[in-house]
Amino acid sequence: MKIYITRHGQTQWNIEDRIQGSQNSNLTEQGKQDALNLGDKLRYIEIDYIYTSPLKRTYDTALLIKRNRDIPIEVYENLKEMNFGVWEGMHSYDVRREYKDEYYKFWNESHLYKPIGGETFEELIKRVKYTLNDIINKNKGENILLVTHAIFIKAIYAIINDYELKDFWNPPYIKNTCLSILEHNEDKYKFILEADK
Template identity: 25%
Template sequence: MTKLFIVRHAQATGNQDKRFQGSTDNDISAYGRLQLAALSERCHRLPLDRIYTSPLRRAVETAKAVGAGRRLAILERQELREIDCGVWEGMTWDTIRCERAAEFETWVSKPHEFQAPGGEAMRSVFSRMNHILGEILEDNPGGCIAIVSHGCAIRNLMCRIHGLPFEQLSQTPWMEHAAITAVEDSAAGLSIVFENDIQHLQKIKSYLA
């Protein structure tokens, strides 16, 4: 049996500023660094063999936190990057809602049809995330692997893991920043052990409150 721990990167500056960052290579925010500390403590107990990550800085920094204190290989894979949203990149969500209302409605209600002008088609994200999942499973039979990626990319991956057709992407929930989902791959196929787990972040929220 192969075990996968899928991790969304910690909060980045684009998230903090409520901007669409997509392929924009932003840093982790100050709050995100608190999340990384909590995530590192949680993941220290996981018997990981290897970590795969998107090459964007916010994901790489999260991957380093996942593997902190251990000599684990961290492998960057382009397939794990976030969607490139063309003209949406760097725009605030309020601006997108007001000035690109039709595109935003597709993003919300029919994400499988979404493609921002000058950007990547959602179907491309689904295709490459499925490809890298198959590659990781093939290369690590019986292993314990962490995968660090982004909100939209992980949503596409989880659509596949839930066994939903791509056209039902809108029914797949989003993962929160620094959340963990555990998946097992056995002879019976893929099964979710737990999803979007943020129990390790509760101390941070209580402290800030």
């Protein structure tokens, strides 16, 4: 079983350096083109099912990747991005200024990060573990595509590589529409492609 994992295409808020989380922002023209390009890359690969986060940027990306292929798409609530609480919609610069300590912990001491109205890294990891197991159990032996978000994907890496929370931000960097491929065999997981590398 192979699990193809990608992040949504570039959005307007990505360009503006705003924190998105559970908020919606439309794909840019570049984001749409990158999703189409990824669809071309995957054109001859057998994909049985596509799961997407409920957020518009991921669903739109999934549709562009799929194009006219006969692949079912399921919106899966748990694939949504980490909830950033009061930071959502803010420019990163303003978050750095107004929430200096927590912003530092978020990027440098993940194990100490305490969100203001959002999700902890521990809560995120628990949600991602459940989601991964649920999707794999429903699709044993099939190839699936997950269209989700950067920090959700980082959590998959943390789980598979058994990272401690303090090491959450270890490479790779998750760019828009980059592709990772996770192979699953007899309860063993192995990345055979890491963020296009």
